[in-house]
Amino acid sequence: MPEANDSAHPRTTRTGGRIRSEDARAAVLAATADLIEEAGYGAVTMEGVAARAGVAKSTLYRWWKTRATLALDAYGQAVARRMPTPDTGSTAADLTAFVEELYRVVEHPFRVNALRGLMAEAQLDPAFAEQFRSWVRSRRAIVTDLLARGVAHGELTPGLDLEHAADLVFGPFWYRLLVGHTPLDPADAPAHVRTLLSGFAATPPGA
Incomplete structure (x- = not known):
């Protein structure tokens, strides 16, 4: 039988982490889309997006290896909505x-x-x-x-x-x-x- 601490907290901790992760990802995609809209593809840099989204640059590289893959993801989502x-x-x-x-x-x-x-x-x-x-x-x-x-x-x-x-x-x-x-x-x-x-x-x- 699991101890009380095992059943009381892990689910909340994992969910909070997942929500924070989803929020960070959404912020990065929104920042990238904004940069594309404002200044074009050439304005998209990993450093610039990280600063605009308020996340560490390492957070970007966890999901996107290059600025091209990041820009495509952001642009593709914007197109799908539009x-x-x-x-x-x-x-x-x-x-x-x-x-x-x-x-x-x-x-x-x-x-x-x-x-x-x-x-x-x-x-x-x-x-x-x-x-x-x-x-x-x-x-x-x-x-x-x-x-x-x-x-x-x-x-x-x-x-x-x-x-x-x-x-x-x-x-x-x-x-x-x-x-x-x-x-x-x-x-x-x-x-x-x-x-x-x-x-x-x-x-x-x-x-």
Whole structure:
């Protein structure tokens, strides 16, 4: 039978430590996101984030080995909150809402800076590249799920190559973001989606 001290206190101690740890982690992610929003990816340093979050730098390294992994975690969480999965009952409306919000990154230059910086890191650091691809896959999964729903509802052609279709959705975004040959504009999203869906649409029987 456990002694009284064993049963009375350990649970409270562990829970308090867990809460403090979660609070510290949330403070670090918030500080990182704020730095990205205010000054861009280049402003993110482990020292600067630690000071802003009010934690020791060793606390950061316990969870994130590099500033790139930290920035990706913070940016990814911010994107997930800003871009919930649309579900209006219409594939066209859902995809348009997603693409409009995707393109809206240009309204925040430091977010553009962050994406470009993270993409550059992914080309130079093989270990980070896999983390970056994992995050990209999570964003692509939203689109492939929307398209699969459209196929299931008879809005899109059966047998649609969902991975290729997702490439076509994200292609203009990344190409324009990275090359800068022409601007990204949220106002273009409806037309872009209409063009895409005209190629994905199910053919009416007898057509």
